[in-house]
Amino acid sequence: MHADAPAAPAADLSTEAANVYVRPTVWQRLARHWAVRIGGAAMLLLTLVALAAPVLGTVDPTLFDPGSRDLLPGATGEITTLEGESVKHTFLMGSDSFGRDIHSRVLYGTRVSLIVGIACALLAVLLGVVAGLSAGYLRWLDMPLMRVMDGVMAIPGILIAIALVALWKASLLTVIVAIAIPEIPRVTRLVRSLVLSIREEPYVEAAVSLGTPTLKIMFGHILPNTVAPLIVQGTYICASAILTEAILSFLGVGLPTDMPTWGNIMAEGRVQFQQFPHNVFFPGIFLAVTVLAVNILGDGLRDVLDPKMAKRA
């Protein structure tokens, strides 16, 4: 009988060594991950550039001067201010065929790209979470909603964005909405599948038998466990939105051409690309580096926050 077995309470903890170790917090792990550091630092730098654009040797990006057309990088010429004065200006990245300063336009273009990227990510994640939670929790809505999402996903995203911008009057707001819409189904699917799988977890079933109301389970148990994958997904959306905006502008179907966006600068420069490749390359490099930084940041966040997805790629 059990009387002879090793005494219970004392043995409890000796046979089962309390495996207490101090796991680094999420913040510590983030701060240690190389991709998060590099991507984060690059993003910080770009944000600083965007904010400090006026003091980084720039002029108003809409200024032009017919006398300073098609200057090579580093050349000095004149530019006409809004007051009509001609001032001397060094065109660090050359000028375009209107005589506008590429350097100024590229730095101010950072603002547009970051705003578009972040706004699209927030909008798509927000709407996707609402739709995904509804689909995951309201049975009657699941079928129709997900079929519509399937339909949206069947149309290549960039075509939706192009068509929407072409139909609406192109502005910052319409471009952001047009780029965000095709991203919504992916977020919806992610949230829905997370909700469905977390709902099956024993700890959620335990909460059900503890009498926890449905809404409290949704917001207390399920939603917090979707945050990490959503942050990762949002970062990727941000990167692809920046790219898409540049593509739209480049094709001439995006933001108004006088707005300093990287895509617009390249669209303007492509005509004379053979003689003056710098008009395309400078904004191209900024664009590539920005998207790269956001993607690297996304990979790092994914490795740290969502290791299961990291395995899935």
Place this chain on the structure above:
Amino acid sequence: MLSFLVKRILATVPVLLIVAVLVFLLLRLTPGDPATIIAGDAASPENVAKIRENLGLSKPLLVQFGIWFGNLMAGDLGESYFFKMKVSTLIGQRIEPTLALSFCTIVIAVLVAVPLGVIAAWKQGGWLDRALMGFSVMGFSVPVFVLGYLLIWLVSLKLALLPVQGYQRIADGFGPFIRHLILPSITLSVIYIALIARVTRAAVQDVLSEDYIRTARAKGLPEVRVLVGHALANAAVPILTVIGIGIALLIGGVVVTESVYGIPGLGRLTVDAVLARDFPTIQGVILFFSFVYVLINLLVDLSYLVFDPRIRY
């Protein structure tokens, strides 16, 4: 098996239907008079009236959809007021370059990406793995048009190895046809390679941690047999899936690549139609691309039958 086939084929019908509805609604839910939008900016009032008559715009939305959908079923995508011809004829004229470009791209991408992904998974953490992951992030980040111009500048302008831009029909000789396709295909394939290689790597990595791989090794099989015979065979389904899903990316890329290289295909047509605000053509091209995308993914799904004996609904 037969029921899987039938089920899967029937399941695409609602998706196609929803796509059609979405494309239809795109124009109707836009503020403003669709007839005016369709007729273009320089249309005469009679023209607008005629279009209004044709579309049945005074009738209820559902009836309008009925008319439009009936035409669609009869293969009538409407009339382009800009190109002055049937949209279906227009698509027929422009399809060859797009097909050629897409086909070359897919072949290059699969041939390069799958072996790279398998090797990277096998030598996980090795230099090739790191290089591939690095390349893959870059591939996602460098915009297609920046890469395109970079290649033109380097290969065509500096080294003068290949033609700068343009397209030669295959009927006019295979040599020039291929020479004109090399750069665009490489440009377009980069992002696709990045995508496929990444998923292949992840899928093979997943499979390599499975018990049956340990069994295969315990049998004394050489690593090549383990990798190809057991690992790749089991990773086929996710790889095929991503090739299918990647078609959406490819279509977006086609639009840009054709603009960069001046190829008169469907992508170029899309941009021209948007710039000319030629809505019947926009609608037609979007529908066409989406249907192709859905059908290719249907084929991919059906191919699972060959690769995974477990699928038997």
Place this chain on the structure above:
Amino acid sequence: MGAVLEIRNLAIALPRGGDRAQAVAGVDLTVERGEIVCLVGESGSGKSVIAHAVMGLSPKELKAVAGEILLEGEDILRASPERLRELRCVRMSMIFQEPMTALNPVMRCGDQIDEVLAMHTALGAAERRERVRRVIEEVHLPDPERMMASYPHQLSGGQRQRIMIAMALIMNPVLLIADEPTTALDVTTQAQILKLIRELQQNHGTGVLFITHDFGVVAEIADRVAVLRLGTLVEMRAKADLLARPQHEYTRMLIGSVPGIEPKRQGGGETAPLVLKAAGLSKVYRSGGFLSARRAVHAAEDVSFEIRRGQTLGIVGESGSGKSTVARCIARLIDPSAGSVSLGSDEIATVSARALRPLRRRVQIVFQDPYRSLNPRRTVGEAIIEGPLNYGMGRAQALARARSLMETVRLDPDALDRYPHQFSGGQRQRICIARALALEPELLIADEAVSALDVSVQAQVLRLFDEIRERMNLAMLFITHDLRVAAQVCDHVAVMSRGRVVEYGATREVFGAPRHEYTRALFAAAPGRGYTFGSPS
């Protein structure tokens, strides 16, 4: 008789950050021709590490740092990769725990066996096919041609394990390593596979290194037994000797923890008030429709039983018998298709969600997997007070109750603000029990609640369940696949098979004289029933 396997002073390093420096240290072990040596240990003891090292299949992080592994005198640790490949399946073979995942799902079973022959022999296709057919017959699989053409998913778990065994033995190796080969199988299938391994091993004179955590299996199959604890061998002797007279304190503790198969509880208390009465309970899952034929799966059919205060009812059955479905119906995690469940005077099977809420607190459940039963983002304290807070208790009062419950389940009350990952499996299961008790339920359901635990921990948790039932005068519904566990805690048992209760009665009666054919088969298959565990002399 020469030793086929001789392990001398083996030490294998653990990567940095492990719970000890070496996975195994100073292990000496021999397997003679024609004998079965059982390597027994709890999880983390390093038994699988040794098995993989012998096959040369260790992951890179686990490097042998000392000693040698001699297969018929040849040192495996120093063999080249090519030489290892030549030896595998020819001189030494291995079978694994999970027959479900150990076979390639997209390759026909016949081809998977054939691959071994193609690799290691120069036989032509026709001869190989004949050899494959013969070995499939040898492992007693019916219809060899059909088996060869089948994919793994078309076979049952037992059949797959037979395919694995056929594959392992087709080249007639001198050494077979069996790594928990029956752990994932039902008890009746387990008995058949054990018998098969014994038979083949005797026919071929194979030496077998059999890895297991289950002393029942040891009692069934071992010639000699080696006991491993945290990477060191504590004792190695002939089976009968070791089971009867364990020398080392740890071995004694392990054997003492194995629940005995003799029913322990007297039953009685038939006059106590009725807590739960299930009558005609059924659960049907319907699928299909539209294109495929409609299918109805009867997960539970016409199940009736009752539990009185202070009593424990065990539901015993193999996987797929419907025992967990019943538990989940009683807890109303799923809605029963038919029948009634009355809790005292209240009906819970059919009431609306709103009316159910006040009733929920009276039935609580503890699940099998301690790692998924607690929300990883919430402290243990928050988990325990969730229930009381739901029913309107103040936070301070709920926390006070949580502290006292932590003491009840023998955990440190100051650990309430820790997160689940800081606890071991057994400790988490205690936390889950505390969480369930926080609502002071009338009925506590334990759904395979001790199945995932090591035997020594299992014994402790079982004791805890017993104590709690007595102290709080609870009714308990105990779901288990393990007859020994049922014998320890249950006053009554209901034996389930294919959704139906085939036998129901006092534990003593059912265990003493099983009436139903299925129950008898189940008892006959229970490994090590000839030995009395749980009461070391």
